[in-house]
Amino acid sequence: MTETLTLDCVQAAAKRIASHILRTPILTRTHGEAELLLKPESLQLTGAFKLRGAFSLMTTLPVGTPGVVAHSSGNHAQAVACAASVLGLRAVIVMPSDAPELKRQRTEAWGAEVVVVGPDSDERATRAKELEASEGLIPVPPYDHPLVAAGQGTAALELLEDAGTLDCFYAPVSGGGLMAGCATVLHALQPNIEIVGVEPLDGDDTARSLAAGERIAVPPPRTIADGLRVRRPGEFTFEVIRQHVKRIELVTDEELRTSMRWALDELRLVLEPSGAASLAVALREGRGRCGVLLSGGNVDPGLLAKVAGET
Numbered sequence: 001m002t003e004t005l006t007l008d009c010v011q012a013a014a015k016r017i018a019s020h021i022l023r024t025p026i027l028t029r030t031h032g033e034a035e036l037l038l039k040p041e042s043l044q045l046t047g048a049f050k051l052r053g054a055f056s057l058m059t060t061l062p063v064g065t066p067g068v069v070a071h072s073s074g075n076h077a078q079a080v081a082c083a084a085s086v087l088g089l090r091a092v093i094v095m096p097s098d099a100p101e102l103k104r105q106r107t108e109a110w111g112a113e114v115v116v117v118g119p120d121s122d123e124r125a126t127r128a129k130e131l132e133a134s135e136g137l138i139p140v141p142p143y144d145h146p147l148v149a150a151g152q153g154t155a156a157l158e159l160l161e162d163a164g165t166l167d168c169f170y171a172p173v174s175g176g177g178l179m180a181g182c183a184t185v186l187h188a189l190q191p192n193i194e195i196v197g198v199e200p201l202d203g204d205d206t207a208r209s210l211a212a213g214e215r216i217a218v219p220p221p222r223t224i225a226d227g228l229r230v231r232r233p234g235e236f237t238f239e240v241i242r243q244h245v246k247r248i249e250l251v252t253d254e255e256l257r258t259s260m261r262w263a264l265d266e267l268r269l270v271l272e273p274s275g276a277a278s279l280a281v282a283l284r285e286g287r288g289r290c291g292v293l294l295s296g297g298n299v300d301p302g303l304l305a306k307v308a309g310e311t
Contacts (some may be wrong), residue, residue: 005146005240007188010153010181017055017151020086021045024155026162027267034286037163038267041155042275042297046106048227049155049295050079050142053177056151057140058083065089069137071124073226074103075274075296076142081110092131094124100226100300120220121230143177144234153181159291160189167288170278172295173197173206173248174230176237182293183244197241197248198277200225200256206233206241207248224253224303227274227296255280260307263294272299 022045027038041049054076058068067090070080077093084091091112095104098119108114115131117123132139141148155178160166169186173179179197186193199206203221209232217232233241251259256273259280263269271279275296282292 005149005180005184007185009146009150010157010185013056013147013150014154014157016059017052017154020055020083021051023158026159027269029266031283031286034282034288034290036282036286036290036292037159037166038279038292038294039155039159040269040294042269042271042294046075046078046082047296047298048075048079048275049152049178049293050075051082052154053143053148053151054079054083054140057145057147058087058089060147061089061138065138067091067135067137068140069128069131069135070094070140070142071128072142073099073229074107075227075298077107077112078103078110078298080140081107081112084112085110092135092137094128094131096120096124098226100298102300103298106298143175144236145177146236149177149181149237149240151181152178153185155293156182156185159293160185163289163291165190165289166193166291168194168196168286169291169293170196170198170282171293172228172274172277173199173241174228174274175234176206176241177234178293178295179245180237180240184240187244194247195245196281197245198281199248199250200228200277201250201252203228204248204250205231206238207250209233209238210242210245210248223273225256225273225277227272228277249281251277251280255284257307257310259283260299261310264308269294270297270299270304272296
């Protein structure tokens with residue numbers, strides 16, 4: 001694969017995936033000194049932005065591809081399963097044992113074969129590599145691939161086209177595909193924008209890595225944000241992020257629940273903890289015109305009921 005990520009790459013991905021994804025709307029709210037321009041990727045068919053990256057890579061696969069393999073705690077799993085169903089491909093997905101049951105059920109509903117391993121992200125990556133070798137499947141990485149990151153960056157491309165000039169941009173950071181793609185677009189089109197990544201307090205691998213100047217692994221995170229439990233940034237995505245992102249903010253599980261509840265009350269929008277991370281920081285500190293990427297809404301019903309009932 002070509003180890004580059006440019007605005008042209010993202011624009012090309014936007015053309016490839018246009019017929020397969022929803023161009024999500026911009027929801028506007030005023031909060032304190034901020035005008036929040038919220039992009040709800042939770043409205044995608046599979047409930048998260050991951051559909052963009054899956055289609056970006058999988059629409060480039062040659063005819064006769066035997067199938068694909070991916071590893072994910074849920075949102076990437078559903079995206080790959082959905083794309084495989086649409087494109088007529090076999091999909092094998094390696095998922096952790098602690099993935100929300102709803103995400104596993106929806107992955108299987110798209111026709112994917114699910115292989116369950118332990119909770120650690122390294123373990124599922126290893127198992128996916130084994131399946132790739134033994135069954136000749138094509139890997140669809142959750143984040144560490146230029147085509148995947150280019151697909152995720154189409155969300156920022158749409159945001160700027162629809163919202164215009166922004167002062168700052170907030171998005172969650174896990175393996176880094178979303179932020180790498182979005183930051184590439186943002187700095188190319190609006191070089192003075194402040195780009196802020198958001199991680200859970202117990203899952204701050206990118207913050208530590210940027211401070212150290214190299215990729216740092218953290219112990220398995222224990223945050224409720226299951227989509228942000230990656231232990232280290234991607235090799236490719238980290239190099240992109242360190243070029244464009246100067247600040248990472250951390251959020252607690254309590255802040256995640258609070259922002260989920262705010263989205264329910266103010267937007268009538270269901271967000272999962274990972275999807276509410278960027279909102280939590282925007283509510284905490286946002287000033288000026290703030291683009292906020294709401295990454296997903298596949299929340300466990302029990303957690304949602306608890307959050308909705310909190311006062």
